[in-house]
Amino acid sequence: MVATVEDYGDPQNLGEEVKLMFELFDVDRSGKIDRSELKNVFQTLEGSWTEQRLEKLLDTFDQNGDGELNLTEFWSWVTHSLSKDFRPQLLDKAIEKDKAEGATQEARLAEWREKKAKQDAKENVIAQKLAEREAGKRMSREAFIKEKMDAGFTKEVAQELYQKADDDNDGDVDAQELGWLVGDNLATLDQVKGVYRKGIAGEDGAVTVADLGEGSHASLIETFMKWDEDGDGTVTPEELEKILRKVNPKFTAVSVEKMMKEIDANGDGFIDIHEFVDWLSGQNLKKKKMKKKAKEEQDSKLSLALHRKRSEEAKEMKLQAAFEEVLHLELERFCKSKKLKVLCGTLNAAGSQTCSKCGLHQTWICHGCGWVNGEDSCMNGCSSSSFGWSCIGDSKKCGFAKKKPDFWQRAGFAGDMDKLALDVDKMIEAAKEQPNS
Numbered sequence: 001m002v003a004t005v006e007d008y009g010d011p012q013n014l015g016e017e018v019k020l021m022f023e024l025f026d027v028d029r030s031g032k033i034d035r036s037e038l039k040n041v042f043q044t045l046e047g048s049w050t051e052q053r054l055e056k057l058l059d060t061f062d063q064n065g066d067g068e069l070n071l072t073e074f075w076s077w078v079t080h081s082l083s084k085d086f087r088p089q090l091l092d093k094a095i096e097k098d099k100a101e102g103a104t105q106e107a108r109l110a111e112w113r114e115k116k117a118k119q120d121a122k123e124n125v126i127a128q129k130l131a132e133r134e135a136g137k138r139m140s141r142e143a144f145i146k147e148k149m150d151a152g153f154t155k156e157v158a159q160e161l162y163q164k165a166d167d168d169n170d171g172d173v174d175a176q177e178l179g180w181l182v183g184d185n186l187a188t189l190d191q192v193k194g195v196y197r198k199g200i201a202g203e204d205g206a207v208t209v210a211d212l213g214e215g216s217h218a219s220l221i222e223t224f225m226k227w228d229e230d231g232d233g234t235v236t237p238e239e240l241e242k243i244l245r246k247v248n249p250k251f252t253a254v255s256v257e258k259m260m261k262e263i264d265a266n267g268d269g270f271i272d273i274h275e276f277v278d279w280l281s282g283q284n285l286k287k288k289k290m291k292k293k294a295k296e297e298q299d300s301k302l303s304l305a306l307h308r309k310r311s312e313e314a315k316e317m318k319l320q321a322a323f324e325e326v327l328h329l330e331l332e333r334f335c336k337s338k339k340l341k342v343l344c345g346t347l348n349a350a351g352s353q354t355c356s357k358c359g360l361h362q363t364w365i366c367h368g369c370g371w372v373n374g375e376d377s378c379m380n381g382c383s384s385s386s387f388g389w390s391c392i393g394d395s396k397k398c399g400f401a402k403k404k405p406d407f408w409q410r411a412g413f414a415g416d417m418d419k420l421a422l423d424v425d426k427m428i429e430a431a432k433e434q435p436n437s
Contacts, residue, residue, distance in 0.1 A: 004162040020094035022074050032068040045089050129172055137175045144173050152226035154199035154219050182248040189259050192247055209281055209298040217305035224276050231423030235271035245354035273421045291365045296411045303413040306420045307370035313424045323424055324367045324388040326431040331390050343393025355391040361372055363392040363400040369414040
C-alpha cells in the first residue's frame, strides 16, 4: 500500500514538501504540470494570480520550453523567492489533499477486504460442498432429480421430493436433509409405493389402469423400464435392490426380500410387467384373479403404451424395419388366437396405402400401436406414413366383422406384452433365435 502523510505525520524535509506540493498540481499524475493544472491551483490561493504572472512563471522555470513543469523545474520554482509568499498555502493544501486521499484509499481498502472475505467464505463453502459431493454426502439438484428419475419416479415427483429435501434452499441436498426426506416420505415400502402411484396417477391410492390417461400409461411403462435395467423384460432381486437404494440408501436386503415377495405373485424370483402393474394397482393375484374383460381392458391400455414406446425406440435406433419384421412374425399367432383367417399375410412398408400383394387395406395390423383395424385409418390415430402394417385381408372373409368394434378396441392388440417388455434389440435377437423365423 502507498504510504500517506497520515502514516508518517507531516513532511519531515524539503524533499517531502516539494513532492506533496507537486502532486497537488499534477492532477492527472502525468509527472508534469501543465498550464491548466497550474491555473486550477492558483485560483484557490489567496492573493492575486493573473495570466501575466503565470506566463512569467513558465518563462522563468520551464527550462526545456515544453510549456510544462517537470519535478526538477517545479522544485526550482518552489524554492525560489518568487514563491515564498504562497509556499505555506500550497503546503497546507497539499497535506490536506494527501490526507483526504489517504482516507479514501483506506475506505476502499476496507471495502475490498470485506468483499474479499465474503468471496473467500463463498469459495470455502463451494469447496466444502464439492468435497461432500465427492464423498457421497451431498447431491446437487440435478444429480438428486436424476437419481430419483433413474429409480422410476416421474420428473414431477422427483422435483417435488427435491423441494421437500432442500430445507435450507442452498441448491443442494446434504446428508442430513436426505435423512429428513426419507424419514418423512420414503421410510417404508408402503410409502415408496405411494410415491410411485402419485407419479403415475396423481394420487397415492390404488392405480386403476383402465381409468388412467395415456400419459399415465406411458409413465407406468417408463417406471417398469427403469426397474428393468438390462431390458430383458423382468426385474431381478439385484435390480430391485439398486432401485430401492436410489430411493432410500437405508433400505436393507430384508427390505428388498420383503418387496420382492410382495410383487412376485407367481414366486419365480422375478417381477414381470404384469406383476408390476398388479402391485401398483393393488391387485393380489395370489388371492383373486381379475375378471377377463377387466383384464383385457387393463392390458389393452398397457399394451398401447408399451408398443408405442418400443416403436419410438426402434425409430431412434434406426431399427424400425427389423422391429416391424418381428411384429409381423406374430401375425399368425394373433389371428389364430382371435379366430381370424389370414387371407394375405403381407408386410407393407410405411406410406403404403394399399397392400402390395392383394391391393386391399381392410383388415390389417398397425405396427405403430400393434392393433388390428378394420378401417382405412388406425383406431389409435397412428399415421400410415410413419409405420408399416401387416395385411390380413378382406374384412368379411377373414371374420373381422363378426366381432363388435368395442371388442377389437379392448382385445385387438396383436403383439405379445411379454416380448414387448424386452428392449428392441433383445426382441430382434430373440426372433432370430426362433426356429423358422
